[in-house]
Amino acid sequence: MPRQDRPTFPAPVLITDTASLAALCERLVRETVVTVDTEFMRERTYWPELCVVQLGGAAETAVVDALAPGLDLAPLGALLANPAVTKVFHAARQDIEIFVLKFSAVPTPLVDTQVAAMVAGFGDQVGYDTLVASLTGGHIDKSHRFSDWSARPLSQAQIAYAAADVTHLRLVYEKLMARLSRDGRIEWVAEEMASLADPATYRVDPERMWERLRARSNNRRMLGMLRAIAAWREREAQRANIPRGRMLKDESLLELAASAPTDAIGLARVRGISKGFAEGKQGASLLAAMDEARALPESELPSPPADRHGPRASPALVALLKVLLAASCEAHDVAPRLVASSDDLDRIAVGEPDVPALAGWRQRVFGEQAIALRDGKLALGVAGKRIKTIPL
Numbered sequence: 001m002p003r004q005d006r007p008t009f010p011a012p013v014l015i016t017d018t019a020s021l022a023a024l025c026e027r028l029v030r031e032t033v034v035t036v037d038t039e040f041m042r043e044r045t046y047w048p049e050l051c052v053v054q055l056g057g058a059a060e061t062a063v064v065d066a067l068a069p070g071l072d073l074a075p076l077g078a079l080l081a082n083p084a085v086t087k088v089f090h091a092a093r094q095d096i097e098i099f100v101l102k103f104s105a106v107p108t109p110l111v112d113t114q115v116a117a118m119v120a121g122f123g124d125q126v127g128y129d130t131l132v133a134s135l136t137g138g139h140i141d142k143s144h145r146f147s148d149w150s151a152r153p154l155s156q157a158q159i160a161y162a163a164a165d166v167t168h169l170r171l172v173y174e175k176l177m178a179r180l181s182r183d184g185r186i187e188w189v190a191e192e193m194a195s196l197a198d199p200a201t202y203r204v205d206p207e208r209m210w211e212r213l214r215a216r217s218n219n220r221r222m223l224g225m226l227r228a229i230a231a232w233r234e235r236e237a238q239r240a241n242i243p244r245g246r247m248l249k250d251e252s253l254l255e256l257a258a259s260a261p262t263d264a265i266g267l268a269r270v271r272g273i274s275k276g277f278a279e280g281k282q283g284a285s286l287l288a289a290m291d292e293a294r295a296l297p298e299s300e301l302p303s304p305p306a307d308r309h310g311p312r313a314s315p316a317l318v319a320l321l322k323v324l325l326a327a328s329c330e331a332h333d334v335a336p337r338l339v340a341s342s343d344d345l346d347r348i349a350v351g352e353p354d355v356p357a358l359a360g361w362r363q364r365v366f367g368e369q370a371i372a373l374r375d376g377k378l379a380l381g382v383a384g385k386r387i388k389t390i391p392l
Helices: 018-028 074-081 093-103 113-119 128-136 156-182 186-196 206-213 220-240 250-259 264-268 275-279 281-294 315-332 342-349 360-374
Strands: 013-015 033-041 049-056 061-065 086-089 110-112 378-383 386-391
Touching (some): 013 018, 018 061, 049 156, 074 093, 110 113, 110 186, 113 128, 128 156, 156 186, 220 250, 264 281, 275 281, 315 342, 315 378, 360 378
Parallel strands (some): 086 110
Antiparallel strands (some): 033 049, 049 061, 378 386
């Protein structure tokens, strides 16, 4: 790769006071693009603890110590909300979640280079270091990726590591946008940003947490109990600010829903629940939530998430759709995971109309041919080492 493709990045500046942060943001707000990353800790808490924010401009890089005493992050919030400045992240979801919690708003406008890379044909969930090496010839030192970012003072090595995540990102973004513009796919990325830009994406609904447990049961009464227990755990974990798994493990929730104990003695018999928990305030609170679930009428109980009325998808047809998906994505040089999920294929197979893979740019890449294949108007064949489509 030519030497000029490897720019010399400015030495990062550590920001520890509000005046310096305000001055930095006043300069960055005049730019069209600012690269952003965060370092946070979540191993011991429910809510992510923001430790460091990295900001990259065209000619400066700053590492903001979010834990510095007296530091007010309001200037950062104003920068992230400024519609004239595009905020560029890589694998943005957790970073954005932190900013939504901190500022009650999604940074706007935003671009996630991981998503952009998937649209550009770099495969499913391409790593940042891989993308940097592929597009810029640069190298990311990952030796500090498991640092304790809450410990102070930050070392020079940590500051340099954190800064690298936003310095290379600008060049990655520029090269990706040039490639996507050349291929007419800028609008594809814009469509993908809609979900990331929706604040609802980052809100946890305790009443739906039971769905993540994938209970192997069609018993609606048991599922109603599981819903109540999972919602109770989520709210208690939020209140105590501890990981949900440290409050109660998933296995304990499933056993609780199946056995449905009515008192502290029965609660203590459940694997993973101590006698102290069962006989304490949390045990009493959990039993009360279970009593409420027990009293629900049949009409208010949940249905199994996978329960759909109508015919089940033909496994053979779904298999053909998977082959078509792989072939279509190979032809268009786009990541299959971005085009259609397994659930999309099942729903297309049974004729459901409102499927993400049948809308927008996905319709052109895959959806139209998927419908034709399902309806017997398209066949699949082999040409050399590639799959080909045959109109019928």
